[in-house]
Amino acid sequence: MQLSKAPEIERFLKSPDPSVRVVLIHGRDRSGVGERAERLCKTVTPDLNDPFNVSLLTETDVEADDGRLENALSALSMMGGRRLVRLRLGGERVPQEKALAAVLKGHADGQFNADAVWVIEAGNLGRDSALRRAAESQSGAVGIVCYEDETGDVARMTREALQADNVGLTREALDRFVARLPRERGLMRQELERLILYIGPGSGRQIDEAELEAHLGVEPQASFQDAAQQAFGGRAAACQGGLRRAFAEGEAAVAAVRAAGQHLGRLRRISAAIASGQGAREAAKAAGVFWKQEAEILRQVKVWSPRDLQEVTEAVALAEVRTKTTGLPDRLITERLFLEISARARRLGL
Known part of the structure; x- marks a missing residue:
């Protein structure tokens, strides 16, 4: 069974x-x-x-x-x-x-x-x-x-962990925190523990989005996620900036490739949901899109066709293999992938 x-x-x-x-x-x-x-x-x-x-x-x-x-x-x-x-x-x-x-x-x-x-x-x-x-x-x-946790499951686990220590987040802060969480269970638990220690276990405090941002700061993984969004939006300079910030923190190039894959997967899920009759905003929320990024993501969904996304999927998979096996400079492989995505986005009209 x-x-x-x-x-x-x-x-x-x-x-x-x-x-x-x-x-x-x-x-x-x-x-x-x-x-x-x-x-x-x-x-x-x-x-x-x-x-x-x-x-x-x-x-x-x-x-x-x-x-x-x-x-x-x-x-x-x-x-x-x-x-x-x-x-x-x-x-x-x-x-x-x-x-x-x-x-x-x-x-x-x-x-x-x-x-x-x-x-x-x-x-x-x-x-x-x-x-x-x-x-x-x-x-x-x-x-x-064991598949990757869905956004709803991650939000539920976050609420349960916070309630167990008598602390909380406002709705906007919860959405923001869940959008930033890694989907690997071990890392997710570590981030939850770090947040609970920041708020104060047993304190009964609830923090808002502004205070959460002070806790999160500028994380390398967030820079990769931002770089991926900028690449799919056709902004090459901003994309390179996000990559280099993360690389300066010592992050591995393969993590950037995976961030591109995650953004790509999100675009594909939203596109498929809209094609099946779901509203655009509802599809974006179901895919875990933070509300401040919603307009940009939906702008990209309108332009990237399923065929274009499939071609990029193959390029992302190939780049991940190359970063692990070829011995070539993995950061150059990653930058080339992101710049190619950005160039394709500009050709599509973004």
Whole structure:
């Protein structure tokens, strides 16, 4: 069985089906994968460091192929109750994937200790992954896909975290903060903690947009986001300025390429929503556009056609690969990408 929608994932993590013996949690956001895995594991045993009931294995243990995984799945709990076996895999490539998929099928069918719960944490697995296919096809297994959090989910998590510490943001400040948050769960939690410390935990204070801006300051990632917006708006000089501010802070070029990809994705989502009949402002809000940027974003949406956006998507993907693999100066690759986007925007009339 596959779970990919936030409500169904939340229901499962709170109260997992006792007939499920294997859970594969995977996605690009490794912090999100780890966070969900930990929540699930705590429903099996409250002490995740219990040496008698918990086995923690890594990718190295799988590569060794010395029977440790099968032994962990076969072991009985010394204290009674369910055992927990955690397997953490590194990147998107899974070592001995077919062998792991075979073990998964066997454990889901009850061939090892039927009271052992096996939780696997992995990177982004494609639909052709043998491990993913096995988890989604077995009746005793579940595959959970962790996609990037939607804007509404991020806003909800932010409100809940602030309320838990008795602090708050005005509506405008909340919109601004959510628009600036990274979508990687670990970084998101860090930014929330930093904001709560700034406001004062337990103080009952609520800050407005002006005070929030004083806290945020000029961040490198914000410079990348601004550079991407300027590039798609056809403003080459302003675009270069944003890039160079971030580079001066030591930020990696690949982060700038990803910022371009995020802006591109936002334009595509808004364009698709409008094409399906949604109002322009509603589409922009649903895509997480900060209200002060709404007019500029909608101006760009009117000009960038789906075909133009697709061509830029390919250019962004190629630039990201080049920054990681070619050995060429990654900042020059990034600047060239942004200037090409800016030049195309000017040719389109922006």
